[in-house]
Amino acid sequence: xxxxxxxxxxxxxxxxxxxxxxxxxxxxxxxxxxxxxxxxxxxxxxxxxxxxxxxxxxxxxxxxxxxxxxxxxxxxxxxxxxxxxxxxxxxxxxxxxxxxxxxxxxxxxxxxxxxxxxxxxxxxxxxxxxxxxxxxxxxxxxxxxxxxxxxxxxxxxxxxxxxxxxxxxxxxxxxxxxxxxxxxxxxxxxxxxxxxxxxxxxxxxxxxxxxxxxxxxxxxxxxxxxxxxxxxxxxxxxxxxxxxxxxxxxxxxxxxxxxxxxxxxxxxxxxxxxxxxxxxx
Amino acid sequence: xxxxxxxxxxxxxxxxxxxxxxxxxxxxxxxxxxxxxxxxxxxxxxxxxxxxxxxxxxxxxxxxxxxxxxxxxxxxxxxxxxxxxxxxxxxxxxxxxxxx
Numbered sequence: 001x002x003x004x005x006x007x008x009x010x011x012x013x014x015x016x017x018x019x020x021x022x023x024x025x026x027x028x029x030x031x032x033x034x035x036x037x038x039x040x041x042x043x044x045x046x047x048x049x050x051x052x053x054x055x056x057x058x059x060x061x062x063x064x065x066x067x068x069x070x071x072x073x074x075x076x077x078x079x080x081x082x083x084x085x086x087x088x089x090x091x092x093x094x095x096x097x098x099x100x101x102x103x104x105x106x107x108x109x110x111x112x113x114x115x116x117x118x119x120x121x122x123x124x125x126x127x128x129x130x131x132x133x134x135x136x137x138x139x140x141x142x143x144x145x146x147x148x149x150x151x152x153x154x155x156x157x158x159x160x161x162x163x164x165x166x167x168x169x170x171x172x173x174x175x176x177x178x179x180x181x182x183x184x185x186x187x188x189x190x191x192x193x194x195x196x197x198x199x200x201x202x203x204x205x206x207x208x209x210x211x212x213x214x215x216x217x218x219x220x221x222x223x224x225x226x227x228x229x230x231x232x233x234x235x236x237x238x239x240x241x242x243x244x245x246x247x248x249x250x251x252x253x254x255x256x257x258x259x260x261x262x263x264x265x266x267x268x269x270x271x272x273x274x275x276x277x278x279x280x281x
Numbered sequence: 282x283x284x285x286x287x288x289x290x291x292x293x294x295x296x297x298x299x300x301x302x303x304x305x306x307x308x309x310x311x312x313x314x315x316x317x318x319x320x321x322x323x324x325x326x327x328x329x330x331x332x333x334x335x336x337x338x339x340x341x342x343x344x345x346x347x348x349x350x351x352x353x354x355x356x357x358x359x360x361x362x363x364x365x366x367x368x369x370x371x372x373x374x375x376x377x378x379x380x381x
Binding site for chain 1: 284285288289291292295303305307308317318354355357375377379380381
């Protein structure tokens with residue numbers, strides 16, 4: 001079994017938002033090597049405390065390359081020095097980085113729900129009294145800094161989800177411009193605001209960034225569930241983030257079933273077989 | 282992170298006096314209740330934490346885990362859900378069981 005120091009290495013890497021693979025040798029002619037563990041990172045970094053030789057190490061890394069590219073768990077088999085070895089490579093995806101700019105009243109439930117969903121949550125505000133630990137005890141990071149500076153340098157990737165919920169619309173728009181200038185793209189930028197205001201912003205952005213199709217930009221933010229209170233707005237925003245992350249429609253699951261019901265869906269009925277089959281696909 | 286929770290528990294348990302084994306799904310084929318990376322801790326009294334999907338497959342893994350605890354050697358076990366009448370579209374799961 002994994003020991004404590006290896007567990008710490010694993011959590012440390014995930015907190016630094018590095019995708020990590022945990023390797024477990026599940027079959028080996030030498031009994032003491034069954035259950036041996038190692039950590040492997042996509043950049044080729046390797047860590048083990050078990051007597052896995054350097055040669056075997058190399059072969060394992062090579063064999064894992066496909067899984068690392070596909071970003072998924074799997075079992076690999078290798079013939080090494082005439083012995084056959086099986087190894088389970090488990091993918092631990094780095095958590096999503098949720099950056100909430102603007103530590104106002106909507107930010108509180110959003111930060112809390114973000115943690116509930118296992119995201120790495122950063123709360124950002126340029127006012128000390130708002131960006132305070134007391135207000136966000138659960139957040140992974142609470143940063144007091146100017147929005148512009150932060151967004152000029154923060155690491156952006158397909159794991160970065162950004163919410164612009166600042167006190168003034170102009171801060172949101174300025175932050176957004178800064179983000180659109182960057183070469184790296186986040187997976188999601190959600191910006192709060194009324195429809196009327198936002199259409200104006202879009203007009204301006206289209207002039208300044210004519211090549212951008214604003215695919216990652218979601219504004220007004222959230223799914224249409226009639227959210228009013230900060231908690232309701234947080235649910236609407238989080239539902240949208242999950243929808244984007246999981247690449248789903250955001251529709252009610254029951255919708256399809258109701259449609260089939262209208263077509264005469266009946267279990268065991270004549271149309272039943274076809275309809276059941278469709279719902280499974 | 283949910284994925285880490287049972288590993289963290291296993292490390293805690295190892296520090297204590299209780300004897301237990303960790304079962305991890307390492308491969309699945311077809312329709313199975315849980316996928317690779319699903320985990321369960323089995324204590325020598327038969328008590329469990331976590332799940333690899335419940336049902337008779339899980340019961341067999343518990344039994345195998347007790348054997349692992351007696352021998353103190355890791356083992357693999359295959360859960361085949363394709364043959365039972367109860368499972369319309371069952372699959373196969375391979376489980377790796379290691380003593381803590």
